[in-house]
Amino acid sequence: MLSPTRLELSGERFSAVYSFTGDYDEAYRKAKDVCVEQTVEFPEDLIPDDDIKKLIIGKIESFDKTEKGYQAEISFAIEITANELTQFLNVIFGNISLKPGIRLEKINLSQGLYTFLQGPRFGIAGLRQYLGVYDRPLLCTAIKPMGLSNKELANLAYQFAKGGIDIIKDDHGISNQAFSEYQDRVIRCVEAIHRANEESGNHAIYAPCITAMDEQLKERAHYAKEVGAGGLLVSPGIVGFDRMQSLANDDTLALPILYHPTFLGSFVTNPHAGISPYVLFGQLARLSGADVVIFPNYGGRFSFSKEDCLEILRGSTEPMDKIKPIFPAPAGGMKLQAIHEMVNTYGRDVVLLIGGDLHRHGSDLVQNSKLFRQYVCL
């Protein structure tokens, strides 16, 4: 048996809400399991009646029957996060991710967390100001398909910008292929959009895909900034939420961050396990510095339900103390015809991301982009 431990903690606790499958007993066992597995990972009966047992092990604050099964709010001492986003993720959904029938539904933050979770630099109001667009949804598209030369991609970017699209991003799979080298692409696209803006009076920005290994991520971000890109497309499922946060917090960059959901699907495709869309694309997006969160809209190529999408809307915009609300960017096979419905669902504070469908309305992409804008302004 260990000797009893005495700890000097602040008493501040944050909490997370989990749902569980199973009957009362099974669900309660799972809730107890979260308390232990996410903290001490140690047989509870071998811990003496001390401060580790009292303060470090998670505490079930409430346990209730819901429509889906059971739900518990579990609190944790703020000190166990070590003031690190990485360890914070580890506490809220680390080892228990490996157990079935447990889903992280919501995070209830406490004041101390805001010292290391500053949230987005821009948020909705900041990005509107940055783009000078106050009175309508923002328009976004992607340059693709992979395989086009940088010259062709830049030509697409030019047409989209000229036609009035606000944010022109790389497709998330275009990184640094030999047929589309990163630095060359960024220079060409920045130049093309700059030229289109001069001609049209628009203020489009280019957000290159900076997904890259280790230190190259930051190198690509800084290169983008240096040559005049206006935003960054980041895939935290691949490069880590902490690095998205670090890019957001970097004052020498000061660029809006678009969060791409690639590689993260397994967290949300099972309604009885994983992380809720509310947390993954809402709360966590904001806490780790995204200004825009891209996710598959209902009714497109993917199979998110409308309820999933409304959860993301709420998670990305509901009040969260100092953390700014951010733009939801429903995407994934959206068509111009869907715009009315999208605006009805998400409201005016939305980034409408339409990719392939812009190519489906004749060969003049400037015209198609103008059509996109018209649909939005109807």
Place this chain on the structure above:
Amino acid sequence: MLSPTRLELSGERFSAVYSFTGDYDEAYRKAKDVCVEQTVEFPEDLIPDDDIKKLIIGKIESFDKTEKGYQAEISFAIEITANELTQFLNVIFGNISLKPGIRLEKINLSQGLYTFLQGPRFGIAGLRQYLGVYDRPLLCTAIKPMGLSNKELANLAYQFAKGGIDIIKDDHGISNQAFSEYQDRVIRCVEAIHRANEESGNHAIYAPCITAMDEQLKERAHYAKEVGAGGLLVSPGIVGFDRMQSLANDDTLALPILYHPTFLGSFVTNPHAGISPYVLFGQLARLSGADVVIFPNYGGRFSFSKEDCLEILRGSTEPMDKIKPIFPAPAGGMKLQAIHEMVNTYGRDVVLLIGGDLHRHGSDLVQNSKLFRQYVCL
């Protein structure tokens, strides 16, 4: 319509095997979907009959009925990976992670991938040589529970090392909490294990948990090396597989890497979606540089099946050209009594990771560690 694109590609392709739920038509539609979604993400009917259609879009090489449903092997041009682990992950399971009923089962590598996927530095043979242990399974334990002071953690490390455990790691949730600051902990544990080794003639190593935000990850790794730690505990689910690879490839570190599965569970808890244990804890572990892969053994606190675990054994050890085989480290509530069964299942080339149970055999942890060694050597 886009103008036709002509590409100069090598012709080299690698492939991945996916399984699908649904009947023939649904499964085949999903296979086609993987081909498009993981590459061009663009309506196929809008791509002219060119090299993008022929070479960039994934190709279904085979499509078969299996016991579980349907399975397809899909090939991709090696050039689309951009020689980056990050984009490689994006190709094999990026956006399709967001669609239900698709599971990545296996990766079939091609020669060109080995230029940027070098694999583990040590592997099984290298780690045996590093530790000087050739003829038996390796013994591993964790210092915990979270909440103990560094002095107490170092005292545990001392006893484990003295009793003959080979690898003594931090619990994966102990990062840099105020009650267990990282640098102080590493110094104390290294010193304790060094002292135990001198007294006992053992060659135990200490592997601190270096999970940390952004650049601090590398700083912690280098600090560990500097003060004499013998390995590193890395959580790629939180910090990214590319950073694990970067730590493995760093010649100034040259330390064995232990891969912890925290935060990755959602990929493997659904047998009809996500990533197979074979890939996630086997192939990907090796490709991104781990020397030891920790995973929840069957029969413990978690619910992996024996078949899942055997998949991990195969994935971590089956021949994969230049990529060395690595140690599986079944864990998660393992007891000394399970050792015989574990060695029967995994063979001699296994890291036996027993944590809490070492505290369950009386208060003398040196003795308990010796007992652990005895069980292994029976």
